[in-house]
Amino acid sequence: MSRQRTAVRQELAKESAFRSAQEIYARLRSAGNRVGLTTVYRALQALADGGEVDVLRSDDGEAAYRLCSQSHHHHLVCRDCGRTVEVEGRAVERWADQVAGRHGFTGVEHTVEVFGTCADCSA
């Protein structure tokens, strides 16, 4: 594990939100860390391959990375300010498994994101 990869992992550990490679690169640099953008991409790729981080495609095509949390959960995101709440619920999990099983699908995974306007922003 090189200095740079360790730095990327540590940076990821600071926040539980999904963040882009470029954002992580910028933070590392502004913290005085000497690292190249290419290396950040490679580190994230390697961590994703090893199952240590989740990768998500945002709507604008940018990839977002997050350290894998042990418990499975979803996100409630404010459209205006971006505030994110981590949520979980048996109901969705069961529904996803059932609907997939009903159609003969195996190895089921799912993505669920809920969007809205948070209390602060609607005030």
Place this chain on the structure above:
Amino acid sequence: MSRQRTAVRQELAKESAFRSAQEIYARLRSAGNRVGLTTVYRALQALADGGEVDVLRSDDGEAAYRLCSQSHHHHLVCRDCGRTVEVEGRAVERWADQVAGRHGFTGVEHTVEVFGTCADCSA
């Protein structure tokens, strides 16, 4: 509705699978249809904004488009062959509304995608 947009919609109607803008452009051209790639993108964008087509980000970052039925629904997608089943379920809808309301969020929307290996592909 221009000739080109009509052509894009008709092309989408030919198949129920998700297809990329470039693929639709290529099909239209090889069928002798005079249309520009930019226009195909704009037509798909307009159809998506109007809720007539679903947009999906594939893992490689390319956007995929498909005509969709007008009622709210979600997708069950085969990881291997891309086969897609439209599914719906009260359970998810209720869960999304509840979890958002519990955190004071309003104007709730959500995205739900279920992935797995379809029966054909696991055989």
Place this chain on the structure above:
DNA sequence: AGTGGAAATGAAAACGGTTGTCACTTTCTC
């Protein structure tokens, strides 16, 4: 310690899907 091969690094260039530009054409409205 010393050595050699494998792996990692990073600046720069290339890549590829998508979007912006702008002169031009088509369509709509009166």
Place this chain on the structure above:
DNA sequence: GAGAAAGTGACAACCGTTTTCATTTCCACT
């Protein structure tokens, strides 16, 4: 029909990501 509004498309720009390749770092084994 005339003028306004919307749409078109070749081309260039954009931007996140990947490839390249010369250089550096790491590491297993003396």
